[in-house]
Amino acid sequence: MMIISEQKKAKSTAEIFSVGFLIFFIGLLLFFVFDRALWADTVLDQERLIRGRETGSVRSITVMSNAGWSDAGVEVYEGEVLLFQAEGVISLQEGNPIAYCGPEGYDLQTVQQPLRERNIGALIGKVVKLLSVELDKETGEEIRHEQVEYFYIGKERRVTMPLTGHLYLGINETVFGDNSGAFRVTVFLPRILN
Numbered sequence: 001m002m003i004i005s006e007q008k009k010a011k012s013t014a015e016i017f018s019v020g021f022l023i024f025f026i027g028l029l030l031f032f033v034f035d036r037a038l039w040a041d042t043v044l045d046q047e048r049l050i051r052g053r054e055t056g057s058v059r060s061i062t063v064m065s066n067a068g069w070s071d072a073g074v075e076v077y078e079g080e081v082l083l084f085q086a087e088g089v090i091s092l093q094e095g096n097p098i099a100y101c102g103p104e105g106y107d108l109q110t111v112q113q114p115l116r117e118r119n120i121g122a123l124i125g126k127v128v129k130l131l132s133v134e135l136d137k138e139t140g141e142e143i144r145h146e147q148v149e150y151f152y153i154g155k156e157r158r159v160t161m162p163l164t165g166h167l168y169l170g171i172n173e174t175v176f177g178d179n180s181g182a183f184r185v186t187v188f189l190p191r192i193l194n
């Protein structure tokens, strides 16, 4: 009886150790999974900024306020997250002493803007997807059928690309001929550009 009891005790001790190890292992696994998930949410953006030149690509674009859309020179993919940072001051009406603004725009919304609910003069972007090209039979001119998606940027913003296509940056204003100045924009892409 003594021997059996000892064996049982030994067995139960081994079981406790096994269960303990299993719990520890699962805990360790969960820690890594959740830690990575948290890390991905909070730290990745900063990491991406710091290591942008290793893990992705950085583009510097000057957006002239009096020249319509500026070609960012990159194709983007739907769902891809790009980080934008902008600086600079522009005039929305040269000679007007109060019509100045930064990338967040001037505190005024008009119906004649690409993004009506955003400040006039704010930094915005658009993605253009070329659907088809046809020739006008009468004039011989090229007619491009495009899908366009606009999005707000402001001073600093992470934006999920709404469409696969070509990226442009511009000012949230249609009457841009009387503007002056430019925004300097840094674009961080999550992949290496060829």
Ligand SMILES: [Ca+2]
Pocket (backbone or CB within 6 Å): 092, 093, 173, 175, 176, 177, 178, 179
């Ligand atoms: Ca203007």
